[in-house]
Amino acid sequence: MFDPQLIRKDFPILSREVNGKPLVYLDSAATSQKPRQVLDAEREYYEHQNANVHRGAHTLGDESTHLLDVAREKVQLFIVAPRKEEIIFVRNTTEAINLVAYSWGSGYLAKDDVVVTTVMEHHSNMVPWQSAAERRGAKVEVVGLTESGQIDMKDYRKKLELKPKLVAFAHVSNTLGTVNPVAEMTKLAHKAGALVLVDGAQAVPHMPVNVAALGCDFYVFSGHKMLGPMGVGVLWGRKELLEAMPPFLTGGGMIDEVYPDHATWAALPDKFEAGTPNVAGAVGFTSAIDYLEKLSMKDVWEHDRELVAYALQRLSTVPEVKILGIRDSEMRSGSVAFVYSGVHAHDVATILDSEGIAVRSGHHCTMPLHSSMGVAASVRASFSVYTTKDDIDALITALEKVKKVFNT
Numbered sequence: 385m386f387d388p389q390l391i392r393k394d395f396p397i398l399s400r401e402v403n404g405k406p407l408v409y410l411d412s413a414a415t416s417q418k419p420r421q422v423l424d425a426e427r428e429y430y431e432h433q434n435a436n437v438h439r440g441a442h443t444l445g446d447e448s449t450h451l452l453d454v455a456r457e458k459v460q461l462f463i464v465a466p467r468k469e470e471i472i473f474v475r476n477t478t479e480a481i482n483l484v485a486y487s488w489g490s491g492y493l494a495k496d497d498v499v500v501t502t503v504m505e506h507h508s509n510m511v512p513w514q515s516a517a518e519r520r521g522a523k524v525e526v527v528g529l530t531e532s533g534q535i536d537m538k539d540y541r542k543k544l545e546l547k548p549k550l551v552a553f554a555h556v557s558n559t560l561g562t563v564n565p566v567a568e569m570t571k572l573a574h575k576a577g578a579l580v581l582v583d584g585a586q587a588v589p590h591m592p593v594n595v596a597a598l599g600c601d602f603y604v605f606s607g608h609k610m611l612g613p614m615g616v617g618v619l620w621g622r623k624e625l626l627e628a629m630p631p632f633l634t635g636g637g638m639i640d641e642v643y644p645d646h647a648t649w650a651a652l653p654d655k656f657e658a659g660t661p662n663v664a665g666a667v668g669f670t671s672a673i674d675y676l677e678k679l680s681m682k683d684v685w686e687h688d689r690e691l692v693a694y695a696l697q698r699l700s701t702v703p704e705v706k707i708l709g710i711r712d713s714e715m716r717s718g719s720v721a722f723v724y725s726g727v728h729a730h731d732v733a734t735i736l737d738s739e740g741i742a743v744r745s746g747h748h749c750t751m752p753l754h755s756s757m758g759v760a761a762s763v764r765a766s767f768s769v770y771t772t773k774d775d776i777d778a779l780i781t782a783l784e785k786v787k788k789v790f791n792t
């Protein structure tokens with residue numbers, strides 16, 4: 385049974401205090417906390433297996449190589465990817481998108497080509513495309529949103545008429561929480577002849593994801609937002625695309641043969657994993673996926689449904705609060721961002737912190753989105769498996785202190 389109170393016992397950090405108050409961690413969209421199982425898995429790896437992969441013909445090297453392989457298969461099955469070698473380990477979502485923007489971009493993006501993104505994207509799914517477009521003389525077109533913070537499908541269809549080479553958008557917005565219709569958007573993009581990259585950084589931690597069913601071409605996410613360690617992330621891409629793309633980083637580990645004047649590349653996934661991989665991180669990531677699977681992603685999603693609905697309902701009782709994004713909890717996930725009338729988001733966050741409550745304030749790496757809403761900064765409460773309704777109640781109570789201090 386899914387019991388957040390029991391789950392919380394697995395997260396050592398949740399028993400610490402901040403400013404003399406019990407920690408209320410509502411910043412899981414930035415990074416989630418890690419259960420003891422993940423921390424132990426990493427430590428045990430270093431205590432028992434630590435060795436570089438592939439290179440040593442010795443037991444520790446073989447065990448290390450095996451553990452990296454186990455992690456790859458774990459990720460493959462978790463997101464229902466057709467092939468294990470399509471899972472490329474990177475540091476994080478940002479690196480995964482840069483890999484595609486650089487590698488696919490240098491191979492397939494030509495002068496005057498178009499890449500389409502949306503205004504709700506995290507900077508990590510916007511800036512790499514701007515850079516790729518600048519390098520290749522291509523253009524980035526940005527799809528707008530509706531009043532309620534959903535992708536404007538009319539504008540999307542219009543941008544597809546430009547026959548883009550690639551479309552890149554988030555599965556779930558890190559600021560608005562909007563869940564985008566990935567399968568539908570992918571179908572339309574494919575019809576227009578475009579490839580599709582989906583930024584799943586805020587989706588994989590909360591809902592079952594099946595990349596095969598979504599139909600996209602690339603799907604990227606970060607381990608650290610889904611109970612795993614920092615420094616390990618995933619690029620999934622269709623095999624034929626990854627095989628046809630030139631490498632991103634070159635050097636050790638990604639070659640087949642090297643001559644003084646040229647080299648040939650290893651097969652997937654090695655071609656895209658130059659240098660010593662983060663094996664300890666991958667082992668911790670395996671443990672994080674085990675943890676989520678034990679909870680069941682269906683129940684994780686149900687828990688998220690409850691928290692989002694509760695947060696929307698409670699926040700809407702505070703007259704000074706203006707919630708960003710759609711009010712229908714069924715169409716959003718993971719977080720609720722809001723503006724507090726007359727008080728800067730950073731001031732709200734500072735007062736909340738004095739009550740032990742951690743939220744994110746600012747633009748959450750979505751400056752274009754905030755500008756499009758005419759908002760300079762917002763406060764965001766975001767959730768994970770260990771978040772409870774009590775955490776949201778604590779937020780609402782602490783907002784009364786904001787009212788008192790600022791006399792709103």
Ligand code: 7TS
Nearest residue numbers: 413414476477478506508558585586606
């Ligand atoms: N894409 C989305 C949708 C994100 O939410 C984030 C991180 C990234 C990409 C980048 O992930 P990284 O692991 O490469 O850093 N989002 C946030 C956030 O909302 N607050 O801090 C980081």
